[in-house]
Amino acid sequence: MWQESVNTIVYEWLALPQENKLSDALNFFIYDTVKILFLLTTIIFAVTLLRSYFSTEKVREYLSRRNEYTGNVLAALFGIITPFCSCSAIPLFLGFLQARIPLGVTFSYLISAPLNNEIAIAMLLTMFGWKVAALYIGFGLMVAIIGGIIIGKMGLEKEILIQVKPIEGEIKADVQKIAFKTRLLDAKEYTTDILYKIWLYVLIGVGVGAFIHGYVPTEFITSIAGADNIFAVPLATLLGVPMYSNAAGVMPLIEVLTAKGMLMGTALSFMMAITALSLPEAMILKRIMSLKLIGIFFGTVTLGIMGVGYLFNAIL
Amino acid sequence: MKIEILGTGCSKCKALEEAAKQAVAQSGLFAQIEKVDDIQKIMDYGVMSTPGLVIDGKVVSTGKLLSVSEILELIKA
Numbered sequence: 001m002w003q004e005s006v007n008t009i010v011y012e013w014l015a016l017p018q019e020n021k022l023s024d025a026l027n028f029f030i031y032d033t034v035k036i037l038f039l040l041t042t043i044i045f046a047v048t049l050l051r052s053y054f055s056t057e058k059v060r061e062y063l064s065r066r067n068e069y070t071g072n073v074l075a076a077l078f079g080i081i082t083p084f085c086s087c088s089a090i091p092l093f094l095g096f097l098q099a100r101i102p103l104g105v106t107f108s109y110l111i112s113a114p115l116n117n118e119i120a121i122a123m124l125l126t127m128f129g130w131k132v133a134a135l136y137i138g139f140g141l142m143v144a145i146i147g148g149i150i151i152g153k154m155g156l157e158k159e160i161l162i163q164v165k166p167i168e169g170e171i172k173a174d175v176q177k178i179a180f181k182t183r184l185l186d187a188k189e190y191t192t193d194i195l196y197k198i199w200l201y202v203l204i205g206v207g208v209g210a211f212i213h214g215y216v217p218t219e220f221i222t223s224i225a226g227a228d229n230i231f232a233v234p235l236a237t238l239l240g241v242p243m244y245s246n247a248a249g250v251m252p253l254i255e256v257l258t259a260k261g262m263l264m265g266t267a268l269s270f271m272m273a274i275t276a277l278s279l280p281e282a283m284i285l286k287r288i289m290s291l292k293l294i295g296i297f298f299g300t301v302t303l304g305i306m307g308v309g310y311l312f313n314a315i316l
Numbered sequence: 317m318k319i320e321i322l323g324t325g326c327s328k329c330k331a332l333e334e335a336a337k338q339a340v341a342q343s344g345l346f347a348q349i350e351k352v353d354d355i356q357k358i359m360d361y362g363v364m365s366t367p368g369l370v371i372d373g374k375v376v377s378t379g380k381l382l383s384v385s386e387i388l389e390l391i392k393a
Contacts, residue, residue, distance in 0.1 A: 056364045056365050057362075083379070090324060091359065091363060095362070096364075162355065162356065
């Protein structure tokens with residue numbers, strides 16, 4: 001329905017010729033930007049509203065009563081539903097240790113939370129549908145759980161540079177009562193805030209995507225990111241690590257790249273590397289943990305993400 | 317009255333500090349505003365999601381950028 005409206009705008013109102021690269025690219029650009037921004041708004045709003053019912057303090061209280069392995073699984077799951085921004089990574093990290101939650105469990109959360117952020121999930125749902133979104137979340141949880149368990153087994157507690165005093169006795173979270181109307185307003189404000197931050201990236205991403213869609217030949221993409229190149233997965237992962245705030249802009253690109261022959265596993269690796277690991281986060285974490293621990297953290301997650309990519313490419 | 321803003325320097329923390337200053341000015345009360353960015357102190361308050369707002373040693377809000385009117389209500393409470 002929306003595609004037909006765009007066709008009308010491009011071919012009739014603007015009277016651009018059909019079967020032309022420029023009008024193709026323009027058509028794609030209008031179609032994609034409006035679709036993405038609309039769905040993004042809806043999904044981010046819904047996720048934010050849902051999330052207002054879960055607080056990190058609550059999660060901490062809950063996790064402090066679990067043992068290691070169950071803790072890893074639950075911590076990864078909680079990473080999906082709690083809000084996370086890299087600026088709150090430090091208080092969160094120390095807060096978990098303060099509540100005597102094992103280091104490995106804390107890392108499971110720290111890997112899962114940014115990986116399953118609302119922008120990534122919303123973009124995936126919008127552009128690839130629920131199946132790919134579910135696979136992304138599922139494999140992301142796997143990386144978070146296994147990564148956390150491995151880091152926990154290495155006995156790296158001494159690599160934490162700040163010693164926190166453990167909380168004595170029971171860990172209790174104060175629950176603030178919030179009216180539903182306030183939650184709605186908060187969610188609306190948050191959604192506007194996020195859209196304001198990312199709309200330009202979306203436009204640029206779709207713009208470049210539209211260019212590739214119209215001008216770059218499929219054979220070119222296939223030869224780099226298709227099945228013939230066995231190094232596509234590690235390459236995509238390593239490219240993804242330094243990109244972070246541009247996740248919103250990169251996803252439209254990936255949509256076009258997969259349509260043109262990039263394998264889905266490679267695309268998943270790329271997306272996960274973008275969201276899970278970021279250089280700004282590493283800089284922030286450097287204040288509380290040794291470079292060795294950050295290295296192990298990034299290394300484990302990078303290898304996990306590459307594993308997911310290969311696994312996925314092999315299955316499909 | 318002593319108002320503390322807990323935060324490790326994110327943009328929301330700075331915005332909260334500004335809002336708190338405005339709220340105090342509007343309330344007409346005398347209050348001391350202090351920005352706390354020492355992570356150890358923030359942890360002592362048991363706050364995990366910044367920015368946090370502390371009034372007279374009591375944590376009244378975490379993880380949220382409050383509006384001026386919301387802070388005014390908290391100050392008066």
